[in-house]
Amino acid sequence: MRQTGPYNEKVMDHFRNPRNAGELENPSGIGTAGNPVCGDIMEISIRIEDEVIKDIRFRTFGCGAAIATSSMVTELVKNKTIDEALAVSNRAVAEALGGLPPVKMHCSVLAEEALRSAIDDFRRRQGKP
Template sequence: MYTEKVMDHFTNPRNVGEIENADGIGQVGNPSCGDIMKITLKVEDNIIKDIKFKTFGCGAAVATSSMVTEMAMGKTIDEALTITNKAVAEALEGLPPAKMHCSNLAADALKVAIEDYLKKQNV
């Protein structure tokens, strides 16, 4: 059902936690399945220097959260904004159709955190 990559990110998630005094915070949820994701990030010179997540949800939700943080780390704000839900699923080598909504949440949480950062910068 799940790819090896999904299982790896679920059993060994990267960047778990929460950044204190984060530059941007994004939280999204899907009431129909109960998944909730929170992403916090630190930005220096327009580059994401640190990013962490906390996720309440299924294995796919944890895996997509972990993957999106890896994809965004070290990228500029503009580059990170181009990360799509489809790209997250592809990076995990696929998700079951019933779990595709989880990848949507991961990319959405990243975008909300970036929008929060930009708002705080008056951009």
């Protein structure tokens, strides 16, 4: 694949044209991962109906890989059940992007964590009376 800087064309496509960027109004759950001091923070909001992720949005402060992994994880889990979404690993996100430079693999970890955090938030809200 053609390289642009450290990234392949698929990563650059998701950086240039991120899928599902933004935030949902009245989400079923919202989660974040990372922190601005480290230079990466991801926020994922989800709308869940009957255990299915019907809609999902992300907002990311971070490098090109952070934006691309956020975009990819939203694409991978949209319209999936929660259980299916939880089975998506950071490695699967990186592979779906055609690979990431080794120093950027932590971005895919953040994407997985942000998604799990959003699902946890949904579960917490469900548990409330």
